[in-house]
Amino acid sequence: MVAAVPGEIDRARLRALLERERAKYVSDHPRSRELFERATATLLGGVPMSFMGMLTGAFPLYFEGAMGNRVTDVDGHTYIDFCLGDTGAMTGHSPVPVLEAVQERLQTKGGITTMLPTEDATYVGAELQRRFGLPYWQFALTATDANRWVLRMCRMAQKRPRVLVFSECYHGTVDETIVIVGPDGRPMAKPGNVGPQVDPTQTTRVVEFNDTEALAAALRTRDVACVLMEPWMTNIGIVPPQPGFLEAVRVLCDETGTLLINDETHTFSAGLGGCTRAYGLRPDVVTIGKAIAGGVPMGAYGVTEELAARILGDPDADLVDQGGVGGTLAGNAMASAAARATLEHVLTDEAFAHMIGLGTAYTEGVQSVLDEYAVPWVIVQLGARAEYRFCPRVPRTGYQSRAAHDGEIEELMHLYTLNRGLFITPFHNMALMCPATSRADVDRHTEVFRGAVRELLA
Numbered sequence: 001m002v003a004a005v006p007g008e009i010d011r012a013r014l015r016a017l018l019e020r021e022r023a024k025y026v027s028d029h030p031r032s033r034e035l036f037e038r039a040t041a042t043l044l045g046g047v048p049m050s051f052m053g054m055l056t057g058a059f060p061l062y063f064e065g066a067m068g069n070r071v072t073d074v075d076g077h078t079y080i081d082f083c084l085g086d087t088g089a090m091t092g093h094s095p096v097p098v099l100e101a102v103q104e105r106l107q108t109k110g111g112i113t114t115m116l117p118t119e120d121a122t123y124v125g126a127e128l129q130r131r132f133g134l135p136y137w138q139f140a141l142t143a144t145d146a147n148r149w150v151l152r153m154c155r156m157a158q159k160r161p162r163v164l165v166f167s168e169c170y171h172g173t174v175d176e177t178i179v180i181v182g183p184d185g186r187p188m189a190k191p192g193n194v195g196p197q198v199d200p201t202q203t204t205r206v207v208e209f210n211d212t213e214a215l216a217a218a219l220r221t222r223d224v225a226c227v228l229m230e231p232w233m234t235n236i237g238i239v240p241p242q243p244g245f246l247e248a249v250r251v252l253c254d255e256t257g258t259l260l261i262n263d264e265t266h267t268f269s270a271g272l273g274g275c276t277r278a279y280g281l282r283p284d285v286v287t288i289g290k291a292i293a294g295g296v297p298m299g300a301y302g303v304t305e306e307l308a309a310r311i312l313g314d315p316d317a318d319l320v321d322q323g324g325v326g327g328t329l330a331g332n333a334m335a336s337a338a339a340r341a342t343l344e345h346v347l348t349d350e351a352f353a354h355m356i357g358l359g360t361a362y363t364e365g366v367q368s369v370l371d372e373y374a375v376p377w378v379i380v381q382l383g384a385r386a387e388y389r390f391c392p393r394v395p396r397t398g399y400q401s402r403a404a405h406d407g408e409i410e411e412l413m414h415l416y417t418l419n420r421g422l423f424i425t426p427f428h429n430m431a432l433m434c435p436a437t438s439r440a441d442v443d444r445h446t447e448v449f450r451g452a453v454r455e456l457l458a
Contacts, residue, residue, distance in 0.1 A: 009456065014408055017455060021415035025057045028419065031074040032062040055426045056414035066093035068436030071423055079423040080441045082431035087266055090291035090384070091346045092434040098294035101341035105334050113332035120336040124292075124300075127343045131273035132264070132286045134302035139331040139339075143265040143289025144172025146299040147228065149325045150285050151176060153303075154259045156317055157310040158225035164218055164258075165228050166209040168398025170235030171263050172289075176204045177228065181399065208397040209233050210241060212248045219256040226259035226285070231275035234266040237401045237428055238380040238387045240394065250282055259307065261285040265299075268292075269359075269385035269432060271352050278383070294346060296338035346435060355384035355433040358442050362386050362431055365446030373453050387430040409456075416452040417445070 026033065036059035040046035047053045052060050062074045069092055072078045084090055091098065106112065125137040140146040151163050151174065165171070167181040168190075179200040182188035187201040205224055207214035218224065231246060233239035253260045262283040264274035268291055271278045276286055284307050289299035303311065311317070319325055363381040366388050370377055376392040389395070391404035410429060417424050422445055424431055431445070 009409070011408070013458075014412060014456060018408060018412050018415070021412060021419055022058065024419050025415055028077065029057070029059075029061065029073065029075050033059050035062045035074065036060055051427075056411060056418060061418070068092045068094075069434050069441065070436075077421070079418070079421050080444060081423045082433075082437075082441075082445065083423045083425045084432045084434055085290070085295065086425055086427070087268070087432060088290040089295050090269065090432060090434055091294045091342055092436040093295070095294055095342070095346045095435070097341040097345035098296070098338050101337040102296065102334055105337040109333075112334045113329050115328065116333075117331065118333050118336050120333070120340040121331055124336055124339045124343060127340075128286075128288075128292075128300060128302055131343075132276050132302055133273070134283070134286055135305050136308040137300055137302040139335070140289070140299035140301065141297050141327055141330055141335075142172065143263065143287055143299045144174060145327060145330070146287040146289060146301040147171045147177070147261075147263060148174045150261055150287060150301050150303075151226065151228065152324055153307075153311050154226035154261070154285070156314060157307060158257075158259060160223050160225035162203060162205055162224045163226055163228060164205040164207070164215075164224045166230075166233065166398060167206050168236040168402055169209075169228075169230065169233065171228055171230075171287075176200055179204050179206045181206055181208055208399060209239055210245050210396045212245060212252070215249065216252050219252055219258055222256055222258075224256070224258050226261055227253060228261045228263060230263050230265075230267055231279065231281060232267050232270075232382050233398060233401070234382070234385070234430075236398050237389055237395065237404065238382055238385070238430070239396065239398065239401050240380065240382070242396060246279060246281060253284075259284040261287060264288045265290050266385070267382065269355075270383040271356065272347075272349055291347065292342060293335050293338040294342040296335050298335040298339055300339075351435040352384065354435060355437065358433040358437050358439065359384045359386050361439060362433070362442045362445060365442060366449060369446065369450045369453050372450070373457055375453060375457070384433040385430060387428055389429070412456070413449075413452060416455075417448055420448045420451075422448055 036046055045053050064072050064074050069081045070078055071081045128137050129135055163176050165177045171177045175197055178190045178193045180190045187206045189200050205218040207218050260283045262276050264286055265288050267275045284304050286302045292298055359381055363379050363386045366379040377388055377390050378394050379388045380394055389404050390406040390409050395401035395404055
């Protein structure tokens with residue numbers, strides 16, 4: 001049978017396939033199961049970080065090693081890695097230039113962290129300036145830190161109490177951003193929000209992505225210091241901006257004296273300078289993390305000259321001690337060395353051309369299967385990143401994107417691909433290319449994806 005709409009998929013067949021794939025996963029990974037059972041005695045939830053418990057399967061997959069775009073688990077299975085640490089390893093795992101730079105810092109020069117700057121940090125700042133067009137940069141350990149700190153700086157500079165985000169966004173574990181537009185159209189804390197310090201509706205205005213009218217109304221009160229956004233939403237599935245939307249956001253911010261922050265942590269997949277460079281955007285702030293140091297923890301934020309002057313010129317702002325901005329390990333020597341190597345030798349123009357080309361091939365391969373079987377799903381590409389969605393049209397808002405989620409189909413696709421040697425980002429259906437990815441890897445995904453669709457619709 002060929003499904004006309006997602007609801008016509010034979011759910012009995014789907015569940016039978018799920019049970020088969022679940023059983024195969026358990027059978028194929030006895031050592032991972034053993035390690036997880038041991039971990040439940042010492043680790044909260046049995047995992048070193050809670051999100052690892054979301055990985056597909058009855059227990060997490062434990063890995064032994066990873067190089068390039070290959071991951072090998074403790075049971076000896078090797079996977080083509082399209083997850084790449086959910087962007088943290090967009091460079092590929094352990095790229096040689098980063099390994100050499102870290103080794104030199106650790107074994108030759110010495111000093112992982114000293115609370116002192118290095119020449120590498122200056123290079124990284126200049127390279128980020130070149131790529132994103134913003135003149136002044138500082139470093140954090142994560143994009144979460146970078147986002148948290150710049151929200152504080154924007155409120156300080158603007159003397160305005162609120163920030164604005166788009167519903168179903170994710171900018172790390174930043175309290176003010178864990179808020180959505182509720183079913184009644186009013187702001188509410190996102191379900192599952194863990195122990196918020198205050199109700200986020202007291203600090204944050206929230207509107208749907210691509211809703212220019214709602215954004216204009218929210219900014220009209222002129223109590224919003226800044227808009228924090230991904231130029232394309234990615235953390236609720238890829239949601240592209242509608243034509244003219246990004247330009248409208250900039251115009252509305254200018255008209256209301258609101259600062260604009262582009263979080264490029266995931267949208268860095270668009271190219272050398274993320275969406276900011278690819279689409280000629282003019283943010284007041286850029287935040288980024290994960291990939292810029294080749295997997296070594298690091299985040300960064302860049303600001304305009306005008307905003308930098310306001311930040312540094314506030315005599316009441318404590319930027320160097322206990323004012324709520326900064327961290328002892330931020331900008332450390334090892335991370336700076338890794339970031340320099342990443343930006344200078346790994347995530348280059350040539351690498352992005354290769355990665356984006358493979359992203360296009362991946363998208364075309366998935367689309368060919370959808371066309372072949374008349375499946376009413378879509379595939380969305382953002383540079384080196386692509387994602388298939390189990391709905392007939394590309395979502396325009398965070399609400400539509402969440403509504404398109406189908407947990408059973410998603411679990412089947414993850415297990416089916418994993419059981420055949422492919423690792424897709426567990427939280428979505430997202431694939432990312434790295435410099436080590438090959439066309440053969442992409443073609444293997446198309447082959448496995450075709451097999452999954454064929455079995456589901458047979």
